[in-house]
Amino acid sequence: MGGVEPRREGGEIIGARLLAQAGITGGMAAASVVVDVTVELITHLIFLLCGLAVVALLAPAQDMLRWTTITVIAGLTAAGLVLAQRFGGLRLIELFMARLASRWPAMTALTSLAGLHDATARLYRQPGPILRSLGLHQIAWFLGTIETWSVLHALASVSGADPASVAQAFAIESLGMAARSAGFAIPGALGLQEGGFVLAALAVGVPAGPALALSLIKRLREIAVGLIGLALWRLDARRRPTPATI
Numbered sequence: 001m002g003g004v005e006p007r008r009e010g011g012e013i014i015g016a017r018l019l020a021q022a023g024i025t026g027g028m029a030a031a032s033v034v035v036d037v038t039v040e041l042i043t044h045l046i047f048l049l050c051g052l053a054v055v056a057l058l059a060p061a062q063d064m065l066r067w068t069t070i071t072v073i074a075g076l077t078a079a080g081l082v083l084a085q086r087f088g089g090l091r092l093i094e095l096f097m098a099r100l101a102s103r104w105p106a107m108t109a110l111t112s113l114a115g116l117h118d119a120t121a122r123l124y125r126q127p128g129p130i131l132r133s134l135g136l137h138q139i140a141w142f143l144g145t146i147e148t149w150s151v152l153h154a155l156a157s158v159s160g161a162d163p164a165s166v167a168q169a170f171a172i173e174s175l176g177m178a179a180r181s182a183g184f185a186i187p188g189a190l191g192l193q194e195g196g197f198v199l200a201a202l203a204v205g206v207p208a209g210p211a212l213a214l215s216l217i218k219r220l221r222e223i224a225v226g227l228i229g230l231a232l233w234r235l236d237a238r239r240r241p242t243p244a245t246i
Contacts, residue, residue, distance in 0.1 A: 027115030034085065034116070035123045039133045041078045044181065047141040048074055051174025054167050058204040070178050090117040141177075148173040151217050155210045168204045172211065175200035193218075 019029035052071050084090075093116060124130065149169035156163035164172070179196020194215045201211030 025115065025119075028119040030116050031119035031123055034090065034120050035130070036133070038078075038081055038085065039130070039137055041074075041081060043134060043137040043141055044177070045071075045074050045078050046138060047174050048178045051171050051178070054171040055175065055200075055203055058167060058171060070175070074178060074181070085120060088117070090120055141174075144173045144177065145170045147218075148176075148214060151214050152206065152210055155213055159210075161207070161210070164206050164210075168201075168206055171204045172197060172200045172206065172214070175203070176211075176215070 019032060024032075048071055052068065145166065149164065149166055152164040152169055152172075155161075176193065176197035179199070180193040194212060197215040198208045198211045201214075202208060
């Protein structure tokens with residue numbers, strides 16, 4: 001649960017490496033990652049806007065400026081990413097990687113992104129898969145509300161406090177994950193995720209204690225999933241001794 005976990009730090013690179021190991025060219029592997037990140041960001045923005053609408057109904061007016069600012073930043077980021085792809089930003093990446101390869105030939109395998117722009121354009125010209133990706137990402141974001149509501153409900157049962165409503169859980173999930181995304185430059189968004197969930201909870205009338213516990217429980221789930229992923233990656237690496245091509 002918890003959406004598609006916007007900050008899989010380094011996960012995009014690992015995904016591209018695994019695609020390359022499966023025989024997909026470096027350019028197409030990187031293009032799939034670019035499209036995935038773009039779709040993820042767009043659906044996250046929609047999820048955030050829905051959460052902001054819920055906050056508008058539940059939270060005091062003075063809290064809206066903070067969350068509106070986060071939403072505007074997210075919108076500008078999404079727009080910038082789309083425009084960069086549309087107006088040749090990926091060609092610049094191709095050129096940069098080619099220059100690195102020409103200067104340091106030993107890095108050729110790591111900088112093989114030839115055809116990134118054209119591969120990305122081909123993917124966008126397939127509306128069926130793109131629409132399915134948008135739908136699945138959006139569902140994943142909304143399913144995170146179930147996780148948040150379940151944890152808050154369990155915590156309330158233990159403490160004897162009033163359980164959070166579904167609307168409160170939705171707002172906490174959407175705004176808390178937005179705060180986590182804002183900390184993409186920090187490994188695991190350490191501190192920002194916890195602070196984001198606490199602020200979001202306080203904005204909709206949920207005490208800080210359960211919100212902090214919620215964030216820590218999410219951390220434990222992320223660690224468990226990550227350990228399983230690392231174990232499977234290790235097993236796959238043993239079966240595929242050939243090094244990655246990107």
